[in-house]
Amino acid sequence: MKEGEGAAKLTRRDFLKMGGAVTGGAAVLGVGGLAVGPAAEAVAEGTTEVELLYTCPIDGKRFTSYEAIQEHFKTNHPDDAIPEVMTLNLNGGESVVQIESHWTLQEALQFALGLTGAKTMCDRGGCGSCTVLIEGEPALACTTLTIECEGKAIETVEGIAADEKWKPLMDGFAKNDGSQCGYCSPGQVVMAKYIIEKYENPTDDQINQEMAGNICRCGTYPRHPKAIHDAISAMQGGA
Numbered sequence: 001m002k003e004g005e006g007a008a009k010l011t012r013r014d015f016l017k018m019g020g021a022v023t024g025g026a027a028v029l030g031v032g033g034l035a036v037g038p039a040a041e042a043v044a045e046g047t048t049e050v051e052l053l054y055t056c057p058i059d060g061k062r063f064t065s066y067e068a069i070q071e072h073f074k075t076n077h078p079d080d081a082i083p084e085v086m087t088l089n090l091n092g093g094e095s096v097v098q099i100e101s102h103w104t105l106q107e108a109l110q111f112a113l114g115l116t117g118a119k120t121m122c123d124r125g126g127c128g129s130c131t132v133l134i135e136g137e138p139a140l141a142c143t144t145l146t147i148e149c150e151g152k153a154i155e156t157v158e159g160i161a162a163d164e165k166w167k168p169l170m171d172g173f174a175k176n177d178g179s180q181c182g183y184c185s186p187g188q189v190v191m192a193k194y195i196i197e198k199y200e201n202p203t204d205d206q207i208n209q210e211m212a213g214n215i216c217r218c219g220t221y222p223r224h225p226k227a228i229h230d231a232i233s234a235m236q237g238g239a
């Protein structure tokens with residue numbers, strides 16, 4: 001079978017985003033990269049064979065079942081902790097991730113799922129660049145343990161950007177140059193979404209207060225209220 005045959009719904013881009021690979025025509029998804037969307041669709045439609053791989057973080061060996069990697073640890077790394085496998089409720093879907101129990105949510109998003117929107121800047125809860133929403137409330141992914149997140153709805157900037165409803169917010173940031181180097185921008189956008197949902201028509205003071213924990217080294221602060229006001233106006237049917 002040629003590469004791509006029988007996997008019409010699972011594009012190369014989907015694979016790369018999910019950390020997967022095509023081998024011998026079968027879809028092989030590394031745990032840490034199983035986004036339920038396209039993979040589940042492919043399975044449901046019987047268009048491809050999907051096999052989960054669990055990767056040993058010590059020697060890189062891959063296994064097709066959690067039991068197999070557990071056995072591998074018992075035999076080869078008896079003094080090391082066996083990786084955890086858990087399901088995250090992420091951006092409206094479910095993602096199976098293989099993590100180490102001490103990993104922060106930021107590490108799980110970045111290293112297990114390849115979601116690089118939430119940025120690590122200070123890595124100590126001081127800058128807001130890693131802001132995500134957990135159960136609708138802003139949270140710092142760098143100071144949140146992944147295992148604390150089981151069963152909770154997590155929303156990242158990738159989920160917001162993919163939702164057509166929030167296009168006016170992206171447009172508002174772009175139109176008002178709300179982003180310069182862009183490093184802080186994902187966190188700013190997540191906070192902006194939170195503000196728009198919390199206040200019907202926020203004042204500049206309310207916006208600035210809510211965003212006070214989101215540090216921007218490029219000094220884009222005056223542009224955030226403008227971006228948010230423009231987004232609200234567009235979402236309410238204005239220009």
Ligand code: FES
Pocket residue numbers: 119120121122123124125126127128129130131140141142143
């Ligand atoms: S990287 Fe998380 S608050 Fe700075």
Ligand code: FES
Pocket residue numbers: 178179180181182183184185215216217218219220
């Ligand atoms: S746009 Fe550069 S840090 Fe904010």
